[in-house]
Every structure is written in structure tokens, then in C-alpha cells.
Amino acid sequence: MGRGARLVSRTAILTPNGALDAGPMAGILANHAIPGCEISDRTGRSHTRLLTIPGGPRRVTVTIRPDDVELTADTDDDAEFGQLVRITRTWLDLDTEIDAVARAFEDDQLLGPLVRRRPGLRAVGYPDAFEAAIMTVLGQQVSVAAGGTFGGRLAAAYGTPSPSGLTVFPTPQVIADAPHEELRAAIGVTRTRAATVKHVARAVVDGLRLDPSADHAALRKELLSLPGIGPWSADYLAVRVLRDADAFTPGDLVARRAMGNPSIRDAERISEAWRPYRAYALFHLWTSATYRGG
Numbered sequence: 001m002g003r004g005a006r007l008v009s010r011t012a013i014l015t016p017n018g019a020l021d022a023g024p025m026a027g028i029l030a031n032h033a034i035p036g037c038e039i040s041d042r043t044g045r046s047h048t049r050l051l052t053i054p055g056g057p058r059r060v061t062v063t064i065r066p067d068d069v070e071l072t073a074d075t076d077d078d079a080e081f082g083q084l085v086r087i088t089r090t091w092l093d094l095d096t097e098i099d100a101v102a103r104a105f106e107d108d109q110l111l112g113p114l115v116r117r118r119p120g121l122r123a124v125g126y127p128d129a130f131e132a133a134i135m136t137v138l139g140q141q142v143s144v145a146a147g148g149t150f151g152g153r154l155a156a157a158y159g160t161p162s163p164s165g166l167t168v169f170p171t172p173q174v175i176a177d178a179p180h181e182e183l184r185a186a187i188g189v190t191r192t193r194a195a196t197v198k199h200v201a202r203a204v205v206d207g208l209r210l211d212p213s214a215d216h217a218a219l220r221k222e223l224l225s226l227p228g229i230g231p232w233s234a235d236y237l238a239v240r241v242l243r244d245a246d247a248f249t250p251g252d253l254v255a256r257r258a259m260g261n262p263s264i265r266d267a268e269r270i271s272e273a274w275r276p277y278r279a280y281a282l283f284h285l286w287t288s289a290t291y292r293g294g
Helices: 022-031 078-091 098-105 111-117 129-138 144-158 172-177 180-187 191-205 216-224 231-240 253-258 264-274 278-290
Strands: 009-014 038-041 046-053 056-064 069-074
Touching: 009 078, 022 038, 022 046, 022 056, 022 144, 046 078, 056 078, 069 078, 098 111, 098 278, 111 278, 129 144, 129 191, 129 231, 144 172, 144 180, 172 191, 180 191, 216 231, 253 264, 253 278, 264 278
Parallel strands: none
Antiparallel strands: 009 069, 038 046, 046 056, 056 069
């Protein structure tokens, strides 16, 4: 799109591959929204944020409906709109053959009833890998709401306001270069947590690729070598950023509660029966433990 071109809204209806459970999808988007960067309407099941493409950040709104997703994007360029459609389909996991996942769990004593209740539950990811990594760090050992508050403060201090009214999440370089104490005070976290944020940003600046096409085992080792990144964070990113359908977080407290509170070791052992779709098992466990909507 050329400089000075007038933005117009384009709309597409995105059809999923199989069933779609709208409530939990809209719920996870709303629960993890970053103040200033994202706007969620829980009643209307819509979510607005910026998606960054080569042409720059573009404001999009997704409305989650029982059978499909309506995407509205601020662009008048066909190629850009195509990019935004592809990003959104991946972000919301619309291309997975979800019926095959449901069949894999139908005889499982724990997951069978959960899948029969929500056969269209999808493994919602993140559209921006670096944002996801930083939000994962900020969400360690605190509530989802507290993590969102920290993310909003970070964005307000170091993000870039856009003409859309939303803030572009801070870049790795900006966070890596920020003075440590200034960053800590702006977010309101401990010095150790602020240091982890900066370690992640510096690693990305230096070439760490949080990319689904990367070697997942090698990337896990790289992540675990960063101070403040433990197994839970690495596993969580494998599920929600690397889009590894078989990734699992045995250390996740919410998931283990839904499993009957096994030890981490036993949770890992139990999850072996859910291969090759352990990430989807995880979403069913999370949803059963936290989602109370229809």
C-alpha cells in the first residue's frame, strides 16, 4: 500500500476445518489481551489487535461465531489482506482437522467426556512470537490478569502508538536496550523478572528464532539456557508459538488440577497416552478447569 493511501476495511469469512467451539476461543483471546494493544468484547465474542506484516501493523478484528470467524482488516491491498487471512487462520488454528483430534480421544477416560462436550476446541496460538515469549515471562507464577497488567505497562512504556488507536508491542531491540531499573519500574516486576525479559529480548536480537519451522528440540535447549526460563515456559511456548501439536506442559498447575493433581512426573507419564495430540489435550484440560461459559 502506497504512502498516503486511504485505508478501507476488508472482510472475509474464515471457515474452519471441522467444528469450532466459539466460546473458549473468544475467552482465551479476552483473558490474555494486553491493555492498549488489544480490545476484547466478551459479549460479542470479538477481538481487535494489530497484526504486523511487511507493510506495517494493520488493525484487525476477529468475531468468533459458532461455525466460522469473521475477519475485518484495515487494508485496501489484496496481497496484504491475503497475508492477514493466513496469519489469522494460523493464529486461531482454523486449519487443523479437528475431527481427527476428537476421534483420537474418544475412548480416553478423562478426555473423552471433555471432547464430546467441546469437539471443536482449537489450540489458539499467538500471532506474534516475540510478544508471546515476553508475555509468557510476565505471566510466570502470577495470575493471567496480573500478567496482562504487566504487559500493558510494558507496552505503554516502550511500545509505539499507531494511527489505529492501538499500541504496537515493543520490539526486541527496544526492550534489550532499555535500562534495567527503568524497565523494572515501568512494568512493576521484580529485578529478576525484568532481567529475564531483557535476556529474552537480547537473545532474539542476537538471532534466537521463535519459529515453528525451527528445530524444536534445539530451540528448547536455547530457551532453557536463558536465565529465568524454565521447563514450563519452554513447554508453553512450544504449544502456543511453535504450534507443536504434541507439546505438553506437565508442570502446569491448572492442567494438573484438571488431571486430579498428579506429580509433574506422573502428569508427563499420563500424557503419553495422548500422543500425537497432547497440545489439544492440554487445551481441553485448561478449558475444563477455567471456562464456565456456554
